[in-house]
Amino acid sequence: MAVRPRVIINAAMSVDGKIALPDGKGVRLSNEEDLRRVHRLRAAADAILVGVGTVLKDDPKLTVKSEYAKGRNPLRVVLDSDGKIPDSAHVLDGSAPTLIVTSEESGRSFPRAEVMRLGKDEVDLQALLDRLAARDVKTILVEGGSTVIWSFLRKGLADEVKVFVSSRVLGGQAAPTLAGGQGVTSLDAAPRLRLDRIERLGDGALLEYAVVR
Numbered sequence: 001m002a003v004r005p006r007v008i009i010n011a012a013m014s015v016d017g018k019i020a021l022p023d024g025k026g027v028r029l030s031n032e033e034d035l036r037r038v039h040r041l042r043a044a045a046d047a048i049l050v051g052v053g054t055v056l057k058d059d060p061k062l063t064v065k066s067e068y069a070k071g072r073n074p075l076r077v078v079l080d081s082d083g084k085i086p087d088s089a090h091v092l093d094g095s096a097p098t099l100i101v102t103s104e105e106s107g108r109s110f111p112r113a114e115v116m117r118l119g120k121d122e123v124d125l126q127a128l129l130d131r132l133a134a135r136d137v138k139t140i141l142v143e144g145g146s147t148v149i150w151s152f153l154r155k156g157l158a159d160e161v162k163v164f165v166s167s168r169v170l171g172g173q174a175a176p177t178l179a180g181g182q183g184v185t186s187l188d189a190a191p192r193l194r195l196d197r198i199e200r201l202g203d204g205a206l207l208e209y210a211v212v213r
């Protein structure tokens, strides 16, 4: 059986841990130094994965920008159980190979993307990793958002967490944080990370963690 892909979570957050504005609208928290790092990371990955919430709020392209890094575009993977991605979304523009992962119940098809149906209510992440491994995906960059990052951490399916901490404070009770979902009910149940590296990047800081198993 193929080896499970290495899962790297990457995100940018404010000093107060927010990854977007209180209304969920995305903001560019990365500075130029961090954007260069992120695009290199993308170019080195086999797949970039986000949830449909990120597509609906930010409409990201999820490609490698040539001004920041050289390299081919990895496979774009979007978790979209009900098939809610609008036809106009950048991930459906045909500029890079794209895989939309829906639940088994969804009947939606996407003319410019491949569709994989996995799981009942939400996408079964373990099954997805197995399927991606079988097609030789070795590294997956999970770029958000809050709910998806929490899912990977809660299920013990992430290997690394890279967080760029910008020098902004966004505030707002409702602003999404690095990890959302249900959260834990005790510290014992909290996923544990090991801080491996800290680097100053311009006016921000990059924190790199390994997930402790």
Ligand SMILES: NC(=O)c1ccc[n+]([C@@H]2O[C@H](COP(=O)([O-])OP(=O)(O)OC[C@H]3O[C@@H](n4cnc5c(N)ncnc54)[C@H](OP(=O)(O)O)[C@@H]3O)[C@@H](O)[C@H]2O)c1
Pocket (backbone or CB within 6 Å): 010, 011, 012, 013, 018, 019, 020, 021, 024, 025, 026, 027, 029, 050, 051, 052, 053, 054, 055, 057, 058, 079, 080, 081, 082, 083, 084, 121, 122, 123, 124, 125, 143, 144, 145, 146, 147, 148, 149, 151, 176, 180
């Ligand atoms: N600063 C950063 O680095 C950064 C990066 C990316 C996003 N963001 C921000 O993050 C926010 C979006 O986060 P979000 O939490 O709303 O949405 P999200 O994590 O992007 O997507 C969550 C959705 O994915 C679908 N999904 C399917 N299977 C799943 C599974 N196994 N686990 C988790 N989700 C699954 C679910 O919707 P269905 O049930 O409908 O399928 C779920 O509601 C935006 O505000 C965006 O700006 C920030």
